[in-house]
Amino acid sequence: MQTISFTRRLRRTHVSQGVEAASVKAYSVYNRMLLPTRFISLEEDYRHLKEAVQVWDVASQRQVEIKGPGAADLMQRLTPRDLSGMRVGRCYYVPVVDENGGMLNDPVAIKLSEDRFWLSLADSDLLLWVKGIVFGLGLEVDVFEPDVSPLSIQGPRAEELVSRVFGEEIRALAFFGFEYFSFAGTQFLIARSGWSKQGGFEIYVVGNDNGMILWKAFFDSGADLDVRAGCPNLIERIESGLLSYGSDMTLDNTPFECGLDRFCHPEKVIDCIGREALLREREAGPKRKICPVEIDGDIPVCDRAWPMHSGRDLVGQVTSAAKSPDFGTNVAIAMLDRGFWEAGRELRVETSTGILSGRVVDKFWN
């Protein structure tokens, strides 16, 4: 168990103080910022997330703001998802790809106004890609990281907790909708979204001072709801089929390989970056694809890709895995070659501590 060395380079967040007071036990680093990963134990945190409500420091979902007369056009160039109907008040999961169709990030995009957008990032410096494109094409847009840090409230009691702080109107907010709600005289942009399937909200907190005010408000209001500090949970997110950029997909993968077909419309979006490559791949079909996989036996921590074999052939790799208490198996996400996608297909998984049997299942668990 190695500790993490703290330096300014691994940025603290607007609510690090609250996270520390809640005795955070482990961190990851996400977008060069601290991301809590464990408070009690992976299993305890998981159980609690599924039964109660947690406040998550996800400030590391850094934002890219795109602003100016050319902002809407640029947004559509950045993603093969058809944004022609994009409207204020809705969240959009948008694969962002390079000229070869390789995944650069899979942010959630929101339109703040006709010429202003935020991209809520997964773990890559997408800001630099967008800045490079804007410079190279000479576009009239400003691109920068605004001082915005998401705070996420997740779990079956999230609606109850958030309504106590922001009012009953929050209950009418649709999934992937966003609106402004007020607390203590300040307006907050709140979306019904978040990186779990237990239900919840993400609050896009502007500035450094409001985070702890909200943090305290949630803990003061939710004692009877058993509100706790929490974080994205490895087990729950694999059960739910929530992909992690950098783990389950990289620049080497296309949206089709990631199963993101429904967010990918190169035939309609005539000027998106990577269009030709994506059209070719749609025609030919992807060579490999993300599949849910179960693994038998005792697995180690999945800290690297585990090769998967069928007979003597290397046919793919496991990219995330965890032991699931609720489903009584090891749940996993794998990238598998074409021909090995059907449910029930038996494969061997070469973990870092030995070979285990596993098989493709028909869907994610949650």
Place this chain on the structure above:
Amino acid sequence: MQTISFTRRLRRTHVSQGVEAASVKAYSVYNRMLLPTRFISLEEDYRHLKEAVQVWDVASQRQVEIKGPGAADLMQRLTPRDLSGMRVGRCYYVPVVDENGGMLNDPVAIKLSEDRFWLSLADSDLLLWVKGIVFGLGLEVDVFEPDVSPLSIQGPRAEELVSRVFGEEIRALAFFGFEYFSFAGTQFLIARSGWSKQGGFEIYVVGNDNGMILWKAFFDSGADLDVRAGCPNLIERIESGLLSYGSDMTLDNTPFECGLDRFCHPEKVIDCIGREALLREREAGPKRKICPVEIDGDIPVCDRAWPMHSGRDLVGQVTSAAKSPDFGTNVAIAMLDRGFWEAGRELRVETSTGILSGRVVDKFWN
């Protein structure tokens, strides 16, 4: 003391196996890859680095390869450093800035041939900036992360150790020179460079299999030299004035603010990105600048910027600090407003555990 959560997203390196066998105690994450930060203790590692020789896993200094007919022109656009005399066989420290002159990275560049270059990165996804520029400008170059992982040998006995493995010819290599040397039938690009001032070499190891072969060769050859696994050392690098991108400088800083004037020639380089902004700043002079600072008393871990005050005025911030056994003070790097740069200037430092006195010193320690 929080632990780090391992996932595939925090990439292991070609020599993680050796690092683990050497009982690494702490990690940082650098370019989304594991970077060891402590083996025995910060002070013990420091003492040993200054007296013997260490093998460092710095695979997290990821490379960007730029290749093709337009590669040399692109290299010169990317940096305000005059590269007109750039030649094969030399290393070049090159600030890379955006259109506003803001620092994007401060890599070491090497020219492999007339149309092929590597940039050995500090901690930002510079690959995405370069890819964006290339796409936007429609340049004829390939830009990608090659399968290259630096292994660094640092310390006063580095030359002796490296010569035992690669031969006596290594001794003739000049500082910031590079050449190819052979071991066990494989050619390795080796530079006399590295992120300490104790002397040493960086080996640009191609592929995943040669790392552990070299690792073992160094430990087999160097037992009498007290060779150990090591890593960049916070104390030593501050004493030496080696800046850390993300800690001591960010996109908000220019090369002039970072004291990199001698690597910045906007007057000569007519088509570098950020030229206008840099010319204006050179004319006006930077508003703030990096200065070496000493701090009295007991300092906590510098995990965030510490504000610095003169009287009531906020005049800058400490960005890195450590207690130096050899210099009997807390050595620190600060970014200070103009008017507060002269040695001897007394300032107050607002650390996370209290206010301490400190002062500007005339130069870095080492």
